[in-house]
Amino acid sequence: MSALRLDDLPPHMRPERSFQGLILALQRYWADWGCVILQPYDMEVGAGTFHPATTLRALGPKPWSAAFVQPSRRPKDGRYGENPNRLQHYYQLQVILKPSPDDLQELYLRSLYAIGIDPKIHDIRFVEDDWESPTLGAWGLGWECWCDGMEVSQFTYFQQVADFECAPVSGELTYGLERLAMYVQGVENVFDLNFNGRDGAARVRYSDIFLQAEQEYSRHNFEYADTDMLFEQFRMAEAACKKYLEAGWQSPQSGDGISNNIPPKARGRHLMALPAYDQCIKASHVFNLLDARGVISVTERQSYILRVRDLAKACGEAWLATEGGGRSA
Template sequence: MTIQEMILTLQKHWSDQNCILMQAYDVEKGAGTMSPMTLLRSLGPEPWNVAYVEPSRRPADGRYGQNPNRLYQHHQFQVIMKPSPDNIQELYLDSLKALGINPLEHDIRFVEDNWENPTLGAAGLGWEVWLDGMEITQFTYFQQIGGLEANPVSVELTYGIERLASYIQDRENVFDLEWTNGVSVNDVFFQPEYEHSKYTFEESDTDMLFQLFTMYENEARTTMEKGLVFPAYDYVLKCSHTFNLLDAKGVISVTERTGYIARIRNLARGISKAYVEERERLGFPMLKKEAE
């Protein structure tokens, strides 16, 4: 099964479970969790079911396209369901079956994993799902988001697309994976992997990035103060990505690091709170809709 077919299969599966199919969010981010479709929408009492593919940038994992397992940018398939359905484990296992993984011929395990993202003030409990010893999915019940208690609780499923594909296609090297008939990951992603790695580790303008961080941070704050939650959040994402670029270049010391993370977290907290307030002011529209 090609990556493209995998994505189509997962989309179909979760669409059938009444998830809204979304597209990737157009601001750089380190994980699908950071999309406002997850981070903001999982806050507050309104029901929310969504699935989308998220290209996720991890500058520190860039390896110039030379490492068989690590990428500057990989893809996550992200599912959020709020409130978490009682049969969510079964729904998830059915999605693996849809991908052609027969549980009777494999060893599928739910191994304890407590997820935490200090930058977003987010934490959850759940598992990493193992397929024959390989972690293929993060399965998390959100307990806290943006410093606020999650209520009702959302469940988040994050499939590592390349990981899963390397298993399904039985390849050792991520660049050998088939994206679609006749097109490999190498064809599409080798050049950007190499260039982004070179840029991140060697060529990026550190001074400019530091300036950008401060500018984005200020803009996020002033925008938030004007009650414009979504634009403010975009600037938080930009802060986060800029920080990741600086961190990968090794120009942020350990103490400074904690300071930067705290600055982003404070913004994320402020925006989370503002988001819930704004939704409340609007009368939680999706809650009403469900009642109809």
């Protein structure tokens, strides 16, 4: 084990007592291993995978190791705060390592140990779960990681992102933080989680912070989200994404100045992949809200997914033409 010893922590910082303690322990573990610890992306996303630190950085040859917490919004999963396991907003901790290290499973298991899950008394299993994101044009092979029958993480070797082969392959770990915390804290209802690890009056519970939000957002997501606005936002985000993508291609000859309508073969570097990708993220979230509102029919649904996927593909292509994507100047 690393130099981080659980025993050294004061009780309120211990991962099995404190939700934030759990997050901090995981972040310290991965920081100690060599990851950059990023902060959440400042946009609404359905999963940590949408963070450009995952989607875009998984593309291209450059090594990359990062870990970050990402608030994830799943409008359809809202239950007005009445379900002990389902939330429309929750936290994921995502670790992305490119190329995937040979001992990634070991690293993962040690991270569990770092939050107090001792493999000597628990039953930890890797159960087949292939991952696919139709909206991101991405897929990978891996497992759900089970601890005593509970899925506590997803473990994926990315094979394709934005319809491009990953070369090299990244290993992606996603910890469902609330679920993991419920497990180590031994509570049955997510709202009962101890957030700050304190006792008595000083204790802050998950419900103190999020119950009202779950109620309000469920109402918003299912009943009141302004669908006219959302349809318009989808169109605008899609159009803006395409506009930035098109405008971002730099002609290879000129070296400066951005010009429009350059045929793909003559394209040089791309200068606006990240802003374009923001609009793709936006479109994706707006689609999720429209879906929760039940205003997208089954047939339309597929076509919306394909529209977002087309944006993601084009953003991936643009990213590969940036310095971060491995294109030299």
